[in-house]
Amino acid sequence: MPKLDESLLTGLPPFSLLSRVQIREILDQALPKRYDEGSEIFREGHDADRFHLLLDGHIRVVKTTLEGEQIIALHxxxxxxxxxxxxLNRDTYPATAVAASEVLALSWPVRLWAEFTAKYQGFATESYKTLGARLGEMQxxxxxxxxxxxxxxxxAALLRMTQQSxxxxxxxxxxxxxxxRRNISEMTGTTLHTVSxxxxxxxxxxxxxSTRKHIVVTDVQRLEALTGAQA
Amino acid sequence: MPKLDESLLTGLPPFSLLSRVQIREILDQALPKRYDEGSEIFREGHDADRFHLLLDGHIRVVKTTLEGEQIIALHxxxxxxxxxxxxLNRDTYPATAVAASEVLALSWPVRLWAEFTAKYQGFATESYKTLGARLGEMQxxxxxxxxxxxxxxxxAALLRMTQQSxxxxxxxxxxxxxxxRRNISEMTGTTLHTVSxxxxxxxxxxxxxSTRKHIVVTDVQRLEALTGAQA
DNA sequence: CCGCAAGTTTGAGGAAGGACAAAGTCCGGT
DNA sequence: ACCGGACTTTGTCCTTCCTCAAACTTGCGG
Incomplete structure (x- = not known):
């Protein structure tokens, strides 16, 4: 297995304050993995034995209800x-992570979490900032x-996706x-028919x-208008 | 001002691992305060200059939309x-905290947060556990x-309230x-009429x-049934 | 290159629950 | 003791959006 290049992490917030040597240490403990579109990275309720970093592609975080309906919690x-x-001191994943496109991700065993936060300047702070942003988005x-x-x-969902990716x-x-269309309906709590x-x-x-599985927003202004106080 | 009694904190998870001396230190830095029903402890968007601990009473965490509608995020x-x-490394409160009943709370300046998490065994872990639980509830x-x-x-909202308090x-x-009724409608995204x-x-x-502002669940079983796959 | 599954579109009907309206009841304060 | 505001109840109407249904399109795998 070829060594991972240090430049992968250098620019990313949780690692930006770290030295080359530290990044090397971190990378040497990481397990890189590729996932096909549609495949699961981890599943709701399973043992949370690793934490992950997305290098390339996009991920949908999905929760399944008792009735079997899916809702998309996060991208x-x-x-x-x-x-x-x-x-968050959970020993089990609270939702399922599905690759929305082909994905490349690193992961580390949870036992390293405590080590990372203690040892690497800025890692904990940045991680919790991310968490804070997600909590805000969920609210x-x-x-x-x-x-x-x-x-x-x-x-609003469309707009959020254009902003985030x-x-x-x-x-x-x-x-x-x-x-x-179904994905969008799962983000917004409606049906694919209505979205269509x-x-x-x-x-x-x-x-x-829009074409099949593919959406371009051509007038952000007016989409924003639809979001808010629309008469 | 009389000194706060150490027994206030002894039993609580974030402090349960601490010694008498440590709890004394923490209490001596705390500002106790009483709030009337309906009054605000802090407001969405304001400088997050203190963090709080609820000793007695109940609090509603409320978010107000652009259109002025309120929704209750949490109790x-x-x-x-x-x-x-x-x-979460935020410098501003993400929501407003309102006293649902008469409230007694302690608070500390944010600068002590870093100190508490670093110095007191179990404080960080327990705090993040709380956060994890809330995140799960929001999902x-x-x-x-x-x-x-x-x-x-x-x-479900009624059931949650009976479980939590x-x-x-x-x-x-x-x-x-x-x-x-209005409160419940703000938790569930409906109107007070429908709740009534x-x-x-x-x-x-x-x-x-139920009487005015007061609800007793007399048949938990059947309420649970209403929550789920109701034909 | 064909068949099929996955994704999309469109229509018609109906039900859930929101909007509007009005009156009743309880409680705290002067 | 009474007034007024906050809370609650109940009724009617009407809109939104879900359900059901069916056909169409696209692209991948064999």
Whole structure:
């Protein structure tokens, strides 16, 4: 197995304060792994024996209800830690992580979490900052689900995806991983039918352009307008 | 000002591993304060300059949307830390804390957070455990809001309150702090009218008994049934 | 290159629950 | 003791969006 290149971590917040030597140490303990689109990195309820860092691709964090319905709790973008149950002192993963596109990730055994936070300057702080951001996002989503109409929620979900992992293209901003109507319905608590209708309408209005599993937002302004106090 | 008694903290998880001397140190730095029902302990968006511990009473953690609607994100029971923005490296509170009943709380300046976590065995671990539990609860609520019908959500909210702060009485289990129909609607993303109708119906069925701002669950079993796969 | 599964679109009908309205009841404060 | 505000109940209407249904499209695997 070839050694991992140190440049993989240098720029990332949790590691940015560390020396070459420290990064080398960390990388030498990491297990790199590739996952196909649709495959599971870890599963809700299973032993949280490792924590992970996403290097490339995108991940959907999914929760399954008792009735078997799935809802998407969160998306993870490259450079972010995920599956950090140990940070919260959980011994089991609270949700399932699924590769939304082909994924490359590193992972470490949980026992190293305590070591990393103690030994590496800034690692704990940055990790908890990430957690704080996610908690904030979840609170926002609860508020959205509780108060907003479906159209506004779908607009907000789309917007969030462009912000978190948008890629500028000629037409506008493209969501950088495959998304189906069903996926969007699982983010917003609606049906794929309703999402399809909304996207069709928006396409007609020139706000988005979508093909199979692929969405480009062509008019961010108007999508933002749909999000809020829409008369 | 009389010295605070050490027994206040002895039994509580974040402090249970500490010695008398350590608890004395912690208490001597704490600012105790009483709040009237309905008053704010801190407000969303303000500088997170202190973190808090609830000694007595109950707290509602509330988020206000742009349109001015309130939603209740969380309830805090006695013995729990709250407003722990510093743990997540936030410099501003993500939500508003309102006293649901008369409240007694301690608080410390944020600069002590780093000191507490570094110095006191088990403090960090327990705090993050609390955070993990809240994160889990929020995920569950997102799933609920996204997939369940109003009746099931209201049943679940009621059940959660009895579990987190229920007090056994002759008739069943009583929610230990004042709750209005409007409060419940703010927890479940519905209207106070719908909540009122549901409670009336359940009262008729002998599942709950409610008076003004006061709810007793008289048949936990059947309420649980309403929560889930109800035909 | 064909078949099939996965994804998407569109239509029609109906039910859940929100909006609006009005009146009743309880409690704290002057 | 009474007034007024906060809380609750109940009724009717109407919109939103889910359900059910069916056809169409795309792209991958054999």
């Amino acid at each position: 993870i973008s490259p450079g972010q830690l995920f599956g950090i149950a140990p940070a 926002t989503r609860i508020a959205e689900l509780a108060t907003q109409a479906v159209e506004q929620r779908v607009a 948008g890629r500028p293209v000629a037409e506008g901003i493209e969501i950088a991983f495959p998304v189906t 209708r909304l996207l069709s309408a928006w396409e007609k209005d020139g706000i988005v352009h | 805090i029971s006695p013995g729990q830390l709250f407003g722990i923005a510093p743990a 569950t609520r997102i799933a609920e809001l996204a997939t369940q019908a109003v009746e099931q959500r209201v049943a 229920g007090r056994p009485v002759a008739e069943g289990i009583e929610i230990a702090f004042p709750v209005t 109708r549901l409670l009336s119906a359940w009262e008729k069925d002998g599942i709950v008994h």
